[in-house]
Amino acid sequence: MPFKKDFSPYVPRPATLKEKKKLSELVTLFTFELDNGKALAHRPGQFIQLSIFGVGEAPFSVSSPPDPSKQTFELAVRKIGAVTQSLHAMAPGQKVAIRGPYGTSFPVLDFVGKDTLFVAGGLGYIPLRSLLHYQLRHRSEFGRIIVLVGCRNPQERIFTDQIEELTARKDVEVLETVDIPDAAWKGNVGVITTLFPKIPIDPTNTSVAMVGPPIMYRFVLAECRKLGINPNNIFVSLERKMKCGVGKCGHCMINDLNTCMDGPVFRYTDIEAYQEAI
Amino acid sequence: MDAYIVHLERLPALFNAWAKDSALSVPSATPEGFYEFIPWNGEAEIAWDYDLIYNPPKRFVMPAKETLISFDLKDLQAKPVFEAPAQIVFGMHPYDVKAISQLDQLMELGIPDQNYLKRREATVIMALTPQSVAETAFWASVGAEEVQHGFDLYWTKIGPASFLVEVGSKKGEELLHAAAPPTRATVSEKEAARRAKIKVNQFARRKQLLYNWEETPRLLAKNWDSPLWRKNSETCLACGSCNLVCPTCYCFDLVDEVDDKLETGTRSRSWDGCMLTSFALVAGDHNFRPKALDRYRHRYFRKGKYIYDKIGELGCVGCGRCVRACTANIANPLAVFNALWEESTHAF
Amino acid sequence: MAKKPKVAFFDFASCEGDQLQIANLEERLLDILEHLDVVSFREVSSRRGEDYDIAFVEGSITRLQDEDRLRGIRAQAKILVALGACACIGGINCLKNFLAENVYREEVYGQYARWYGTYAARPLSAVVKVDAEIHGCPIDPNDFARQVKELLLGKAPSNPDYPVCVDCKKAGNICRYDLGRPCLGIITRAGCGAVCVTQGAHCWGCRGLSPHANLDAARLVMDRAGFGRKEAQNLLRFFLGHTAATL
Numbered sequence: 041m042p043f044k045k046d047f048s049p050y051v052p053r054p055a056t057l058k059e060k061k062k063l064s065e066l067v068t069l070f071t072f073e074l075d076n077g078k079a080l081a082h083r084p085g086q087f088i089q090l091s092i093f094g095v096g097e098a099p100f101s102v103s104s105p106p107d108p109s110k111q112t113f114e115l116a117v118r119k120i121g122a123v124t125q126s127l128h129a130m131a132p133g134q135k136v137a138i139r140g141p142y143g144t145s146f147p148v149l150d151f152v153g154k155d156t157l158f159v160a161g162g163l164g165y166i167p168l169r170s171l172l173h174y175q176l177r178h179r180s181e182f183g184r185i186i187v188l189v190g191c192r193n194p195q196e197r198i199f200t201d202q203i204e205e206l207t208a209r210k211d212v213e214v215l216e217t218v219d220i221p222d223a224a225w226k227g228n229v230g231v232i233t234t235l236f237p238k239i240p241i242d243p244t245n246t247s248v249a250m251v252g253p254p255i256m257y258r259f260v261l262a263e264c265r266k267l268g269i270n271p272n273n274i275f276v277s278l279e280r281k282m283k284c285g286v287g288k289c290g291h292c293m294i295n296d297l298n299t300c301m302d303g304p305v306f307r308y309t310d311i312e313a314y315q316e317a318i
Numbered sequence: 319m320d321a322y323i324v325h326l327e328r329l330p331a332l333f334n335a336w337a338k339d340s341a342l343s344v345p346s347a348t349p350e351g352f353y354e355f356i357p358w359n360g361e362a363e364i365a366w367d368y369d370l371i372y373n374p375p376k377r378f379v380m381p382a383k384e385t386l387i388s389f390d391l392k393d394l395q396a397k398p399v400f401e402a403p404a405q406i407v408f409g410m411h412p413y414d415v416k417a418i419s420q421l422d423q424l425m426e427l428g429i430p431d432q433n434y435l436k437r438r439e440a441t442v443i444m445a446l447t448p449q450s451v452a453e454t455a456f457w458a459s460v461g462a463e464e465v466q467h468g469f470d471l472y473w474t475k476i477g478p479a480s481f482l483v484e485v486g487s488k489k490g491e492e493l494l495h496a497a498a499p500p501t502r503a504t505v506s507e508k509e510a511a512r513r514a515k516i517k518v519n520q521f522a523r524r525k526q527l528l529y530n531w532e533e534t535p536r537l538l539a540k541n542w543d544s545p546l547w548r549k550n551s552e553t554c555l556a557c558g559s560c561n562l563v564c565p566t567c568y569c570f571d572l573v574d575e576v577d578d579k580l581e582t583g584t585r586s587r588s589w590d591g592c593m594l595t596s597f598a599l600v601a602g603d604h605n606f607r608p609k610a611l612d613r614y615r616h617r618y619f620r621k622g623k624y625i626y627d628k629i630g631e632l633g634c635v636g637c638g639r640c641v642r643a644c645t646a647n648i649a650n651p652l653a654v655f656n657a658l659w660e661e662s663t664h665a666f
Numbered sequence: 667m668a669k670k671p672k673v674a675f676f677d678f679a680s681c682e683g684d685q686l687q688i689a690n691l692e693e694r695l696l697d698i699l700e701h702l703d704v705v706s707f708r709e710v711s712s713r714r715g716e717d718y719d720i721a722f723v724e725g726s727i728t729r730l731q732d733e734d735r736l737r738g739i740r741a742q743a744k745i746l747v748a749l750g751a752c753a754c755i756g757g758i759n760c761l762k763n764f765l766a767e768n769v770y771r772e773e774v775y776g777q778y779a780r781w782y783g784t785y786a787a788r789p790l791s792a793v794v795k796v797d798a799e800i801h802g803c804p805i806d807p808n809d810f811a812r813q814v815k816e817l818l819l820g821k822a823p824s825n826p827d828y829p830v831c832v833d834c835k836k837a838g839n840i841c842r843y844d845l846g847r848p849c850l851g852i853i854t855r856a857g858c859g860a861v862c863v864t865q866g867a868h869c870w871g872c873r874g875l876s877p878h879a880n881l882d883a884a885r886l887v888m889d890r891a892g893f894g895r896k897e898a899q900n901l902l903r904f905f906l907g908h909t910a911a912t913l
Contacts, residue, residue, distance in 0.1 A: 045436075048398030049429050050386040050572075050585065075394075093389045093396075094576040094583055094819040098601065121601035122821045129820055135394040254604060281600045283572055286429040290569030290592060293616075296624030301428060315542055316606070316616075350840050373838045382836035553883040555852045556876075558828060562835035576815055578697035589836055594828045595878040610880075643835070645843045645852055645887045 049286040052091045052137035057130055058112055063198040066119045067163070068128055069103070073112045074138065080113040082106055083145030084171035085277055085305040089285050090115070090123065091137040098123035099282040101167035101304075102141060105174035116166040116198060142285045144305045146171045146249055146275055154247045154273070155184040159260050161232050161252020162191055165198060167277050167304075168251050179211060186213045186239060190232030190252070193220045215239060232256060236263045243268040251277040257318045261308065274308035278317065320491065321508055322500035326479035333358050333408075335496040340404040340442065343378070345371060355407060364409065366475060370452035374565035374639060375414050378407055379421060379438045383588040386433055386572070390582055399584065400433060402440040406493070409446040409473070412465045413457035413635040417565035418443065419468030423629050424568065433587075442489060447474040447515050451522045454638030456652045458522035460531045462635040464515060474511040482511035525652060528659045531632055535623040541658045542615070550654070551614035553646040554593065560617065560640035560649035561591025566625070566633050569597075592616055618654055671818075674706035674718035675749075676739055678725030678732050679759050679787060682708075683804040684750035685724055691807045698811055701818050720745045720817065722800075726752040726759040726787045733793050740794040745817065748789065748796045749810075751803035751905055755874035758803070759787035760907025789908055798823040801873035802858055803905065809857060826856040829876045830869050834860035842868045848893045848901055853879035853911065871905040881911055 059071040074080060080088070082102045091097040098121060104114035119128045127136070148171070156175060160168045175182045187206060191197045197218070207214045215235045217228035228235060232252070246269055250260050257276060264274055280292035280299040292299035295314045311317040324332070336342050336358075343355040345365045353368035355375065389396040410418075418438075425434040445465065457463055465472075470490030474482045482503050485491045494500055503511075529537070561567045571590040576583035590597065593613050598606035607613045625633030640649040675685055685708070688695065705718050721743035727733060740746055751757035762770040763786040771779035790796050798817070800810050813823035826832070830851035834841070837860045842849035851860065851869035855876045862869055875881075888898045902911045 045432065046398065046400070047430075048387065048400075048432055050433075051396045051398050052387075053396075054394035091389075091396075091585075093391050093394065093585075094574050094580070094815070095821045096574055097572060097585075118602075122824070124601065125822065126820050137389070137394050137396060254606075279600060279604075280606060281598055284570070284587075286431070287427070288425065288429075288431055288568070289571070289587070289590070291571075291590070291597060293592075293598075293620075293624075295619065296627055316612075348840065350845060352840055352844070354838075372840060373835075377838070382838075553880070553886060555829065555831070555880050555883050555887070556878050557831035557852055559831045559835055559841075562832060575812070576819065578694050578811065578815070580701060580815065580818060589832075591832070594832070596827055642844065643841060645841070645891070646883050647890070 049139070050284070052089065052139040054135050055138045057132050057134050057136065059132055063116060064196055067116055067198050068119070069114055069116045070127065071112050071114050072136070072138070075135070077111065079108065079111050080141060082113065082141035084148065084174050085145040085167055086141040086143050087282065087304060088115070088138050088140035088142065089282070090127070091139070092123055092126045093137065095126045096123050099285065101170070101277070103166045103169045105170050105177060116163070118163060139285060142282070142300055144303055146305050148174065150273070150275075151175065151247045152181050153183065154245050155186065155242055156182060157241060157246050157248045158185070158187040159232060159248065159250035159252065160187065160189045161256040162196065163198070164251030164253070164256070165189060168249055169199065171249055176212070183245065184213065185211065186241065187215070188232055188235045189214065189216045190235070191218050194218050194222050194225045213239060231259065233259050233263050236267070241267055241269070243270075247273040247275070249275050254279070261318065271308045271312065276306055276308055276311075276318075277304045278306065279304070320485040321503040321511075322483045322485070322494055323503050323507055324481045324483050324494070324500050326481070328497060330360075331497040334360060336406050336493060340406045342406045342408060345409040348372070367449040369448070369450035370455060370637060370639065371411075371414065374563055374637070375407060375410055375418065376421065376565050376568070378405060378441055379418060380434055380568060383586050384433060385584045385586045387585045388582065389585065391576065391580060398432075400436050402436040404440050406442040406444065408444045410443055410469070411448045412445055413462035413637050414565055415443055415445045415465045415468045416462045417635045417637070419465065420566050420625070420629065420631065420633070421568055422468070427628070442470045442493065443468065444490070445469040445472040447472075447511070448518050448522070449475065451518065452638050454641035455522065455636060456525040456527070456638060457636030458519045459526040459652070460632050460634055460636040463519045463522060474514050476507060476510040476514055482507050527652065528656050534632060534655055535626045537655065537658055537662060538619055538623045541662060544658060544661065546654065546657055546661070547615040548611045550648045551610035553648055554610040554614055555646050556593055556595045556610060556613070558591030558594045559643040559645070561593050562589055563639040563643040565635060565637055565639070566621070567591065592620065614648070618651065621651060622655060670701060670703040671719040672703045672705050672717060673720040673722065674704070675708065676721060676723045678723070678736070678753070679728040680725030680750065680752045682724060684800075687804045687807045688810050691811060694811060698814055702814070716742070718743060720747065722747045722749045723790055724749040724753050726756050726789055727793050728759060728785065728787045729783050730785065731783070736790060736793050745797045746790070746794065747798040747800060747813070747823075748791065749800050750805050751801065751872045751874070753790050754799040754801050755905065756787050756789045756908030757872070757905055761903060763787060763907050764903060787908070792908070799825060801825060801855060803872035806858060806861070827877045828856050829879065830854045830856045830858065830860050830863075830873070832856050833858060834863050837864050839863045843887070843891055846891070848888055848891065848897065850901060852887060853881060853884045871902065871911075875906060875909050875911055879911075
């Protein structure tokens with residue numbers, strides 16, 4: 041057994057908040073560093089459990105790409121529950137406690153040499169950003185990088201600076217849409233699937249990575265099917281109530297899968313038959 | 319397997335010897351006419367012929383609330399907390415032993431849960447062949463009437479005042495020698511025990527699945543859309559009683575508590591239940607099992623299919639506790655599985 | 667919270683039993699009060715202040731003039747916490763709601779009835795926004811301590827949203843229905859540790875309806891268990907007069 045007898049998977053380790061950057065009214069980007077001086081050593085798509093002692097613990101996708109040269113990692117967090125309220129009230133220098141990284145990741149090698157279609161609905165951009173920035177750092181290994189970003193309204197857009205930078209790049213194709221525009225919005229209006237006809241996609245050589253609100257998957261998968269993309273090359277990251285993170289507590293189950301261990305990133309064909317998945 | 323004979327009059331001496339180093343629990347009748355494991359106090363009357371222990375014995379290995387870590391609010395340091403008091407549970411029926419063996423497997427699987435495993439390691443389980451069967455029980459039809467492992471000693475009453483005791487572990491055998499050495503069982507005594515088991519198991523089969531229990535996963539697989547889930551769950555109180563009294567349910571919640579000075583605290587796990595409305599609710603108010611139907615079906619799939627797919631046995635040991643605990647009368651695995659069987663076409 | 671929040675206690679139609687429960691924390695109260703600046707708390711101090719951040723309000727609203735006073739408290743307090751069954755759910759004061767107004771007025775005030783304005787009892791939330799609820803009749807002092815600590819840690823205080831059965835099973839009690847007795851635990855919000863059942867009684871519903879309570883199922887259960895409509899209704903009216911349970 042590789043685990044020591046006094047090993048407890050429930051013990052988090054302290055980390056310090058280094059930086060805070062507001063991304064939208066409710067979403068802020070937090071940069072953390074583990075106090076033990078080690079890198080988080082996560083893979084794109086994995087999540088961590090963040091504790092604010094006394095308030096509780098909640099799961100968050102890591103938004104920064106794996107980077108051996110950096111000891112920091114980033115979480116983009118929407119102020120929505122008890123833990124996130126407290127997190128948003130924190131100032132750099134204050135500490136939290138971290139467990140993880142946990143779960144499966146986007147299989148980076150499956151994307152090598154192929155075009156990648158990112159489909160990011162709302163906060164789905166946060167976990168996808170880890171894979172996207174990883175690919176950008178190793179740009180030559182990958183084919184076209186197509187990024188579809190959808191938001192409910194322009195105010196809820198996040199990482200707008202970075203998305204603008206990406207849009208300016210020649211080697212990345214970015215398309216944005218909002219469901220409900222405001223007076224200043226000049227871009228596409230409509231749900232994220234309305235972006236599909238606007239960009240040529242080579243179904244024989246494209247891998248898809250999609251993350252978004254629960255309602256999104258069904259519709260985007262239908263578009264992928266229409267295009268003829270091999271469902272084996274579609275990867276989704278699913279949100280569930282990850283509580284223990286180690287496959288015990290039962291909260292995150294999708295049928296008999298533990299999202300915290302078997303997910304959150306799934307190859308679509310692996311979960312196609314699961315009634316509770318999509 | 320080694321077996322010994324122990325006479326009734328020797329038990330108090332044995333119990334008193336065991337109770338010196340361990341918390342010993344024995345089955346006993348409650349004033350209301352039910353049965354519970356109670357601490358051995360030197361003279362408790364043992365309910366040899368109890369039909370069912372009212373509350374599931376999982377609390378011995380996974381208490382309703384259990385501290386996992388302690389933490390410091392200032393420096394954010396956290397330490398694991400392990401509690402593993404030496405304890406002996408005497409007189410557990412085989413289906414309950416099987417339930418604990420199942421927890422053993424599931425808590426060891428993947429990333430082992432040392433809080434559970436340490437507590438389990440400090441726990442001695444002495445099985446007892448049932449002499450009565452609860453009205454709601456159906457353990458003999460789900461393969462839980464006998465156990466091959468998971469016990470340290472296995473007691474079977476073979477005469478008015480004598481027991482055959484099978485040895486399941488070295489620890490168990492040592493405990494049996496804690497007082498005057500027991501005598502080895504003869505072949506005919508072993509036969510008597512075998513007959514006692516057959517007799518009660520036959521009686522227990524009066525409540526039966528209409529099919530071989532091993533078909534349950536397949537039966538469920540083709541009944542995801544059965545109207546039964548909706549019909550039954552309409553009267554679900556979402557009270558979690560079926561989960562909480564289930565000897566194999568182990569889902570838990572994590573809760574922080576801090577001291578009154580706001581300096582230190584603990585994180586504990588406490589029993590949870592997939593039948594509770596918010597069990598699969600995430601921040602932002604999205605509930606992945608919003609309807610009673612979703613939760614009700616999940617529970618039966620968990621018991622009848624998901625656990626089986628993992629470890630090859632049903633997640634239901636047929637104790638019948640949920641049948642009794644459900645005031646709405648909808649939690650009855652035997653009735654649910656049989657109804658599905660009757661409604662299904664059996665072309666597999 | 668960097669500065670000690672100022673807290674004040676108020677009461678409306680109630681027995682002040684919940685404030686007494688807080689006083690019953692005794693030594694523990696001293697530790698908790700280290701983090702608070704109590705400007706008004708009749709049960710433990712004679713100090714009276716009108717400047718406060720957190721208002722703990724006990725009692726239900728039974729008169730028009732109560733409403734103005736409560737709105738005043740709401741306007742001053744950053745956080746308004748309802749304390750006890752009367753404040754959270756209307757509680758037993760709502761028993762009078764099942765009588766005609768002239769009947770309960772005369773019952774209480776006799777020949778002077780027409781001098782006093784009193785109307786159907788209601789919880790605080792019927793008049794103002796309530797930020798947190800400490801349930802129970804009386805409240806559990808530990809629950810008060812827990813919620814105050816949560817407030818101090820910047821967490822919105824929360825209550826269980828499942829029925830008392832959960833607490834009761836964790837406590838290892840024998841179900842009242844197994845004893846042929848009625849019990850409202852099947853629809854009542856948990857958080858009390860099933861203290862009444864543990865002590866041999868049954869659940870009266872003092873913590874209000876569990877948010878997802880299945881009332882139809884509960885009526886069926888009580889009916890099947892042999893408790894007639896009248897008996898069930900009397901039990902439901904005891905604490906749940908201001909809910910749909912009694913309809």
